[in-house]
Amino acid sequence: MxxxxxxxxxxxxxxxxxxxxxxxxxxxxxxxxxxxxxxxxxxxxxxxxxxxxxxxxxxxxNYVGRPSPLYEAKRWSEKVGGARIFLKREDLNHTGAHxxxxxxxxxxxxxxxxxxxxxxxxxxxxxxxxxxxxxxxxxxxxxxxxxxxxxxxxxxxxxxxxxxxxxxxxxxxxxxxxxxxxxxxxxxxxxxxxxxxxxxxxxxxxxxxxxxxRDFQCVIGREARAQSLAQTGNLPNALVACVGGGSNAIGLFHPFLDDASVAIYGVEAGGHGVDSGEHAAPLTAGSPGILHGNRTYLMQDENGQVMPTHSISAGLDYPGVGPEHAWLKDSGRAKYVVASDEEALRAFHMLTRVEGIMPALESSHAIAYAEKVASEMTTEQVVVVNLSGRGDKDIHTVANLQGIKV
Amino acid sequence: MSRIAGCFNQLARSGRTALIPYLVAGDPSPESSVVLMHRLVEEGADIIELGVPFSDPMAEGPVIQLAHERALANGVSLHQVLEMVGEFRDKDQQTPVLLMGYANPLEHMGYTVFADKAAGAGVDALITVDLPPEEAAGLNTELQRVGIDNIFLIAPTTPAQRIPLITASASGFIYCISLKGVTGAGNLNTNDLGGRVEQIRAHTELPIAVGFGIKDATTAAAVARTASGVVVGSALVQNVADAWAKGGDLDTALEAAGKLVADIRQGIDKPIS
The missing domain is CATH 3.40.50.1100 (Rossmann fold)
Structure with a gap:
């Protein structure tokens, strides 16, 4: 049905x-x-x-270049040895992201x-x-x-x-x-x-x-849903996307909300680790508050002052999150987790070398967590990861971390 | 009768306009605020408006943004602001004190706890910049319970049919924003203001105070011709900050603040020639 x-x-x-x-x-x-x-x-x-x-x-x-492909990352999937992993290629859009x-x-x-x-x-x-x-x-x-x-x-x-x-x-x-x-x-x-x-x-x-x-980004999830049905004959078993403000994630998730069989994972920026306090993971470690016109989960101190955040990726470096994610978290329909700077960086290098696709550092958080999800699933199951942007813009950041001047 | 209503009644009887100076609590130093408040009253302030420091003061121009940053760096947040009001009340039980801030610190403290503490400290009214009537029901209930006035803003962009919705939720007075922009903006046109104040007056018995962009005795006097109250914020905050930076001590800052408020008082009290 x-x-x-x-x-x-x-x-x-x-x-x-x-x-x-x-x-x-x-x-x-x-x-x-x-x-x-x-x-x-x-x-x-x-x-x-x-x-x-x-x-x-x-x-x-004709301008953005949609639909974006749903690409089966076979070599990566084989390495992980779990579910079939598919990448929703938002990195191929004009301007390189969702x-x-x-x-x-x-x-x-x-x-x-x-x-x-x-x-x-x-x-x-x-x-x-x-x-x-x-x-x-x-x-x-x-x-x-x-x-x-x-x-x-x-x-x-x-x-x-x-x-x-x-x-x-x-x-x-x-x-x-x-x-x-x-x-x-x-x-x-x-x-x-x-x-x-x-x-x-x-x-x-x-x-x-x-x-x-959300409505404008839902094209991601609508396409992914139809592509999954066409390419695998089924809906995916799990969705994974990174969450800063959360627009790429809500775009992928929203059209699947009524499909109870589809597990949904939003990956926040764990920075140096949630325990270090240096992160950007309000859904994981924040509390409800009001910022920028909406009530949502926030990183805030005991006085309700908004706290500074840290992430290796500038696009996730935000103390709040879209209110629909806050609602999905409380309702339990989606699960919110973290990937650290280090895990994201490792995923960046991994995907670049294994699939020849260089992900944005933001999307690398989703890649990192997807590996954990996929490894605990069977080879008949399917995970769709939103590859929300390409990594060219992050080359300087990555090179700096390796002590290389480009 | 609330202190604010009493204040406006008394001013109306003598044909005067309320002067409402604004400071950010804890700026330039935590110790300065209460002393400054008393000084402003001595120089002719009728109501003191105290900004509650917030990390993201979305409606403020650069002058008041910096004041919020300095106050936060001084460790002043909502708890300390309420303590300051309590300390001010030890010596002054007459002058109404109005807090102006943003929703998150209030929500984080909890509306019930805030209302009790604020009433206990002697706060008379509250403006929450990012809490329009549509989102204010919960806070309104708590403020009414403890007799604190909830003051709402009406902007130049507020359509006529929206005005009654706002005045229905409001008490104390109506705060009419003079211009499209942030606090301290330079595009105030006092000629447009009269009609707007009259338009609001048709919907409410409450006094109408005007703020944003009023920087000296001349603009204040022009605004005072139509409004029941005049708010002076950025000009005063800048004045105090400059004096503090130059003199480095509270006395210099007090002198500067006192002189500006006295000047503006004179300006708005001058009979219309």
């Missing part, structure tokens, strides 16, 4: 106020409330609009709203690059906010954004990483709300962002 492709089960969560159980919501200053309401009304209208869907599908097919699925969709919304300027926050730079790319294509002004610490460790992506015509605005407040870039983007949005559309890169932020980012 699990064999037909169910459409994204919209309407279940979030509720009309944007809540996923106790999570989500709209925790923003009054200045943004009307803009969020306007966006929600337009989005609900367009998500059943044929012309909008046609434009979106066309962009995904981020573009969402930016294409939100840029279309921006165009329908008649906005002339786009802003975005970025951590690793992948969302910034994807946004700058779409802005270039649509001829829109684009400003990308990025923490100065991230600018230092992602120089390649910073230059890519500049080549695309975007202005990268360094953010030196707070912890100088992704969360502060998001604060600064919100401040800009409040100031320039009449002309500007804020393309949030992950399934967090105030309602309706967690919902619409």
């Amino acid at each position: 699990n064999n037909e492709v169910t459409l994204n089960p919209q309407g279940r969560v979030p509720d009309a106020e944007g809540h996923f159980g106790i999570y989500g919501g709209k925790f923003v200053g009054e200045t943004l409330m009307s803009a969020l309401a306007e966006l929600e009304v337009l989005y609900r209208k367009l998500s059943s609009d044929r012309e909008f869907q046609r434009e979106l599908d066309e962009d995904l097919a 981020k573009v699925n969402n930016t294409v969709g939100q840029a279309l919304l921006a165009r329908y709203m008649g906005k002339s300027r786009i802003i975005a926050e970025t951590g690793a730079g992948q969302h910034g690059v994807a946004t700058a790319t779409i802005a270039a294509r649509l001829g829109l002004e684009c400003h990308v906010f990025m923490g100065v610490d991230d600018i230092a460790r992602q120089t390649l992506n910073v230059y890519r954004m500049k080549l695309l015509g975007a202005e990268v605005i360094p953010v030196s407040s707070g912890s100088r990483t992704l969360k502060d870039a998001m604060n600064e983007a919100m401040r800009d949005w409040v100031t320039n709300i009449d002309t500007t559309f804020y393309i949030i890169g992950t399934c967090a932020g105030p309602h309706p962002y967690p919902m619409l980012v």
Whole structure:
């Protein structure tokens, strides 16, 4: 009975106020409330609009290059000696990661709203690059906010954004990483709300962002579901994806939520180890709180101050997580686990050498944990791992760790 | 009657506008806050607004962001802020104290615990920047239980039909944001403000105070023509920070803060010529 492709089960969560159980919501200053309401009304209208869907599908097919393949990593699977491992190749999308699925969709919304300027926050730079790319294509002004610490460790992506015509605005407040870039983007949005559309890169932020980012990313899971059925005759037994804000993960997971036989694993950044306190694993080691417009699991101290995070991968270096993941954790439908910096790095090298595929350090966390999951399964079973981005952007980081100058 | 209502009533009888200076608690030093609060009252402040330090002050411009960072570096968080209010109340039982902050520290303490502690310390009202009426029901109940006013913001982008939703949840006064932007922004247009205040006034009996971008006696005086209260934040915070950096001692900072607040007091009290 699990064999037909169910459409994204919209309407279940979030509720009309944007809540996923106790999570989500709209925790923003009054200045943004009307803009969020306007966006929600337009989005609900367009998500059943044929012309909008046609434009979106066309962009995904001919600009992004979808569908992305579901590739069976036979050599790796053999080495692990457990389940058949398949990689959902989001790294093959235009701009090299899953981020573009969402930016294409939100840029279309921006165009329908008649906005002339786009802003975005970025951590690793992948969302910034994807946004700058779409802005270039649509001829829109684009400003990308990025923490100065991230600018230092992602120089390649910073230059890519500049080549695309975007202005990268360094953010030196707070912890100088992704969360502060998001604060600064919100401040800009409040100031320039009449002309500007804020393309949030992950399934967090105030309602309706967690919902619409999820919906745009669900193309990953819908394709993976159909591809798994076509290539293996069955649904996968397990899904594995890395979770920072969690957009690639929710995109893969969501279309499978009703398939009770499919185990779901979200892999957070364990950094130097959860016990060290230097990590970015709010679902594993945090508690519920309010940040960036939504209630979710947070890394926070005893006073409710948001704590600094650490991960080898800038894209996972975030103290919060999308509210739908918080809801899935509490409901038990998905299991959230960690992979450390070291495990991710080992997985990066392993996949590069065994399959000739260089994963982003973010995705390497999923690869690392997938190996554990697969090794405990039988050879008839199937694991699908979201290879959410390619690793070219991380070559400098990896080389530095090995003491090599490139 | 609450201290805030009493304060606005008394001012209205004498035809004056409330001056509401804002400081971040614990900035520039933990010891400075209570002394500064008393000094501001001496120089003519009617209500003291105290910012509760938060790691991610999303609505603040650079001046107040830095003040939050300094206060946190000084180890000041919500618990310490409530202690400061208690200490202020030892000497001053008249002047209303208003806390302005973000939802997470309150939620982390727990709304019930917060309400009890805040009432015990002598807090009169609360503004939670990122808690619009839609998300405020739980906190509202607790604040009402202990008689603390919950103050909501109305922005330039708030549509007319939304105003009654906000005024229905509000008590104490209405905080009208003067401009599209963050605190301390430079794009205040006082000419547009009068109509907006009148529009809000049609929906509520509550006094209306205006804040964001009011930096000196001139802008404060212009705003005072239409509003019942004027909030001065970034200008004061910057003034204190500069004096502290230059003089390195509390007296210099007190002098600077006192002079600015006295100037603004004079500006808004001057009869309209």
